[in-house]
Amino acid sequence: MKKLIALILALCVVLSLAACAAKTAPAADSTPAASDAQTSAPEADASADADASDATADAEPAADGIDWAAKGAACVKPNPVDENGNSIFGGSTEPAKAPTGIKVALVPSDSALSGPVTPLAAIEEVGTHFDWTCQWFNGKGDPTEQNKAIIDAVSWDADVIVCASVDAASVQQGLTTAKEAGIPVVSTSNGTDEPNVGTNTVSGDQLDFEFDVGVDYAAIGVAIADWMVADAGNEGSIAVFGAKEYPSCMATEYGLLEELALSNMEVSEVMYFTGGQVGDTLNRQVIGYLQANPDTKYVFLPYDPAAIQVCQALSTAGYDDVKVCSILGTAAFQELIASGSCAAASSAYDMVYMGWGCADQFIRLLNGQELFSPHGERTPYCVIDATNYTGEDWVSTYDYKTDFLNLWS
Numbered sequence: 001m002k003k004l005i006a007l008i009l010a011l012c013v014v015l016s017l018a019a020c021a022a023k024t025a026p027a028a029d030s031t032p033a034a035s036d037a038q039t040s041a042p043e044a045d046a047s048a049d050a051d052a053s054d055a056t057a058d059a060e061p062a063a064d065g066i067d068w069a070a071k072g073a074a075c076v077k078p079n080p081v082d083e084n085g086n087s088i089f090g091g092s093t094e095p096a097k098a099p100t101g102i103k104v105a106l107v108p109s110d111s112a113l114s115g116p117v118t119p120l121a122a123i124e125e126v127g128t129h130f131d132w133t134c135q136w137f138n139g140k141g142d143p144t145e146q147n148k149a150i151i152d153a154v155s156w157d158a159d160v161i162v163c164a165s166v167d168a169a170s171v172q173q174g175l176t177t178a179k180e181a182g183i184p185v186v187s188t189s190n191g192t193d194e195p196n197v198g199t200n201t202v203s204g205d206q207l208d209f210e211f212d213v214g215v216d217y218a219a220i221g222v223a224i225a226d227w228m229v230a231d232a233g234n235e236g237s238i239a240v241f242g243a244k245e246y247p248s249c250m251a252t253e254y255g256l257l258e259e260l261a262l263s264n265m266e267v268s269e270v271m272y273f274t275g276g277q278v279g280d281t282l283n284r285q286v287i288g289y290l291q292a293n294p295d296t297k298y299v300f301l302p303y304d305p306a307a308i309q310v311c312q313a314l315s316t317a318g319y320d321d322v323k324v325c326s327i328l329g330t331a332a333f334q335e336l337i338a339s340g341s342c343a344a345a346s347s348a349y350d351m352v353y354m355g356w357g358c359a360d361q362f363i364r365l366l367n368g369q370e371l372f373s374p375h376g377e378r379t380p381y382c383v384i385d386a387t388n389y390t391g392e393d394w395v396s397t398y399d400y401k402t403d404f405l406n407l408w409s
Contacts, residue, residue: 066262066263068226068229068230068233068234068263069230071226071229071230072226072227072229072230072231073230074226075223075224075226075227075230075347075382075383076227076382076383076384076385076387076388077382078380078381078382078396078397078398079219079223079380079381079382080378080380087380087396087397087398088398089398089400089403090377090378090379090380091357091360091372091377091378091400091403091404091407092360092364092372092377092407093407094369094372094407095407095408096360096363096364096367096369096407096408097363097367097408097409098126098129098130098359098363098408098409099130099159099363099366099367100130100131100132101130101131101132101133102130102132102133102159102160102366103132103133103134103135103156103157103158103159104123104124104127104132104133104134104135104158104159104160104162105134105135105137105150105153105156105158105160105161105162106120106123106124106134106135106136106137106162106164107120107136107137107138107139107146107149107150107153107161107162107163107164107166108120108136108138108139108163108164108165108166109139109141109146109163109164109165109166110138110139110140110141110165111136111138111139111140112141113141113165114330114351114393115164115165115189115303115328115351116139116164116165116166116189117164118351118352118354118355118393119164119188119189119213119351119352119354119355119358120136120162120164120188120355121355122351122352122353122354122355122356122359123162123355123356123358123359125355126355126356126359126404129405129408130408135153135156135158137149137150137152137153137156139163139166143167143170143171146163146166146170146171146174147170147171147172147173147174148174149174150163150171150174150175150177150178150185151173151174151177153178153183154174154177154178154181154183158183159183159366160183160184160185160186160362160365160366161178161183161184161185161186162185162186162187162188162358162362163185163186163187163188163190163209164187164188164189164190165189165190165246165248166187166190167190167201167247168187168190168192168200168201168202168206168207168208168209169201169202169203169206170201172206172207175207175208175209176207179207184210184362184365184366185209185210186209186210186211186212186213186358186361186362186365187209187210187211187212187213187358188212188213188214188354188355188357188358189213189214189248189351189354190209190212190214190247190248191212191214191215191217191246191247191248191251191252192208192209192212192214192247193209193211193212193213193214193375193376194373194374194375194376195216195218195219195374195375195376196214196216196217196218196247196248196251196376198251198254199217199247199248199250199251200247201247210362210365211361211365211371211375212375212376213354213357213358213361213375213376213377213379214248214354214376214379215349215350215354215376215379215381216374216376216378216379216381217248217249217251217252217255218251218252218254218255218258219255219381220252220255220327220347220349220381221251221252221253221254221255221256221257221258221259221327221347222255222256222258222259223347223381223382223383224256224300224325224326224327224345224346224347224383225255225256225257225259225260225263226259226383227325227345227347227383227385228260228265228298228300228323228325228345229259229260229263229265231298231323231344231345232265232297232298234263234264234265235264235265236265236266236295236297236298237265237266237267237268237293237295237296237297237298238260238265238266238267238268238296238297238298238299238300239268239271239286239289239290239293239296239298239299239300240253240256240257240260240267240268240269240270240271240300241270241271241272241273241282241285241286241299241300241301241302241306242270242271242272242273242302243272243273243274243275243302243303243306244272245274245275246302246303249302249303249327252302252327252347253270253302256300257270268289268293268296271285271289273285273306278305278306278309279309282306282309282310283309283310283313286299286310286313286314287313287314287317287319290314290319290322296322297321297322297323298322298323298324298325298344299322299323299324299325300324300325300326301324301325301326301327302326302327303326303327303328304326304327304328304329304330304332304333304346305330306326307324307325307326307333307343307346308332308333308336308343310324311324311336311341311342311343314342315341315342319342320342322342323342323344323345324342324343324344325344325345325346325347326343326345326346326347327346327347327348328346328347328348328349329346329347329348329349329382329383329384329393329394330346330348330393331391331392331393333346333384334346334384334389334390334391334392335391337384337385337386337389338386338389338391344385344386345383345384345385346383346384347381347382347383347384348381348382348383348384348393348394349379349380349381349382349394350379350380350381350394350395350396351393351395352395353377353379353380353395353396353400354377354379356400356401356404357376357377357379359404360372360377360404360407360408361375361377363408380396380398380400382394382396
């Protein structure tokens with residue numbers, strides 16, 4: 001009888017402990033979603049955070065765990081920065097003595113476009129410090145002319161040929177001629193080299209540029225996405241237009257879409273257009289989309305010249321509540337921002353720095369030194385909006401030219 005009573009008491013203790021455990025263990029499906037930082041923390045820490053939720057109720061993070069307001073505030077400040085948020089020099093610290101008296105051929109994809117011309121003009125500026133002879137060869141926006149420009153540069157007996165926004169896959173004849181002559185051909189403003197990935201159009205046995213100096217195009221896509229989400233309060237619809245013909249635009253688009261996917265924004269399928277459609281055709285395409293989707297509040301376009309045309313068309317059509325965002329941060333687009341039009345923000349990068357960075361890399365190449373990595377030399381970038389526009393093509397306020405000249409002396 002005593003043994004039976006003891007067994008009954010032991011059973012009661014076990015049941016009591018099980019009941020207590022059931023009351024104190026959180027249900028698996030009611031645990032708050034962890035942020036990226038929390039997912040690697042021990043479960044005990046996550047439980048402690050949950051227990052402290054009452055004390056932090058007034059500062060709860062967004063439902064997706066991302067502080068979009070903080071991201072929006074950060075994107076309008078120049079990058080790269082140090083841990084204190086101060087602008088820094090992103091290039092090499094390894095000296096590279098600049099050669100004097102060399103001949104530098106400058107080949108823009110089209111001399112009528114500021115995108116390829118600005119970095120090449122910056123290289124011409126570098127040349128004034130070292131007695132370089134710089135000669136321009138216009139690609140005229142045509143691969144046939146771009147091949148001819150490279151071949152003409154070879155005939156000129158250039159020491160180095162610098163292309164800007166030229167597709168290597170389209171100028172194989174020119175690259176072959178330069179290779180046979182032993183003249184290196186380098187590139188800038190293309191987005192086909194590190195830190196950019198998956199954008200190079202060259203394949204198989206095709207020749208490529210020695211390197212390409214470009215901004216981190218995916219990063220500037222992330223930055224303009226951060227601006228839109230923060231400005232919208234992480235709710236609303238965005239129409240995305242793209243340009244497949246430029247590798248840099250596709251790299252930007254990748255960063256943009258990856259970042260927007262983390263938000264609660266409704267994002268359209270990408271609607272592509274060509275450079276030849278900028279103007280009336282693209283304007284009608286954008287307006288047609290807005291007519292079919294009247295709740296759209298943001299329109300993204302991959303470069304300012306297209307965005308400027310669209311802004312003007314939207315103004316004429318009476319679309320006052322749509323915000324147009326873009327890439328480049330040109331003076332012309334900034335004027336529209338300042339005027340209070342539908343132009344809202346543009347992710348800008350320092351094209352002058354890009355030219356100086358390209359000069360730094362081909363100096364190292366000509367010297368037989370190792371190239372600086374990333375090849376893009378951490379080109380500065382910043383989102384321009386109504387709070388920080390300058391009215392001029394954006395350049396970093398950091399005095400990087402002095403840093404470069406010190407490396408080359």
